[in-house]
Amino acid sequence: MKTTLQRLGRGLAILAAAVPLGAxxxxxKPIRMVVPYSAGGGADNTARVVAQKMGEILGQTVVIDNKPGAGGVIGADVVAKATPDGYTVLYDASAFAVNGALRKLPFDPTGDFIPISLVATAPQILVVAANAPYKTVAEFVASAKKSPGKLxxxxxxxxxxxxxxxxxxNEQAKIELLHIPYKGGAPALTDVMGGQVASYFGNTASTLQYVTGGKLRALAVTSKTRMKALPNTPTLAESGMPNYEVLEWNGVFLPNGTSPDRVQAIASAVQKAVADPRVRAKLQQAGLDPVGNTxxxxxxxxxTESARWHSLVKARGIRVE
Structure with a gap:
């Protein structure tokens, strides 16, 4: 009997080792990854790359669910109110760290979510239409100063x-550009390319392809150093704003109350997905720097991000209707 039980135990151990932990x-059921921005935008593009690999690691399909609107608030609220069983994940961006300073939220960004992992960071690209009259930041700023509030x-x-x-x-160039908000990056890019809007600070995941394809003109990037993918495009720091640096980011969250084992499973899956050479290559091709931290x-x-942006909101008196 003892020998039989030992053999059974060894057999179960071997079986357990052969099946992925995520299984x-x-x-x-499939895991729902809520992206609170429109399909085709930067967050959506990177989410799909990461989600596919996470699904392989967890042994379960990860389905993207776009819930755009209100600067990411609508989608984030869906996750905040979801059953905390690990089957609903939020894939958000930089807006998550500032929304609390701009508007009354239907959730608590600190208390209602568990930060899981920073997926990637990237500079933004200041772009205008390919046929726009300004070819440099200096020309663009000069045009804005001639007609305050018009550009x-x-x-x-x-x-x-x-x-x-x-x-x-606006703050550092001492100009006043007029804000035209959209429900995601994809429609914003379309209207900038069409000339309906003068400019856009686009994240690299969605914008770089249109710059390299000749459909948009890049005036500058927001990082301290130039992008490898755009070596001839200066930084804003080089363009007369020495203190300018902004990095877009994407990260994964779970609803608060999710059990520690599910938190660990999702965190491990994100970290392993971002560490995968093919995933890293795809993110880097889109101009992002993969992270995948704890x-x-x-x-x-x-x-740190929240404190920084809350300070800017206060200094600029930024309000959201």
């Missing part, structure tokens, strides 16, 4: 990274 953690900029929504990057640009490190990052 035990998520056996019942426009698009954003992926009030409070998003593209909105705040432009407001920091929940603790991501939480610390969020605290």
């Amino acid at each position: 035990f953690a998520f056996p019942d 426009t900029y698009a954003s992926a929504g009030a409070g998003t990274g593209s909105h705040l990057a432009a407001e920091m640009f 929940p603790q490190a991501f939480k610390s990052f969020l605290q």
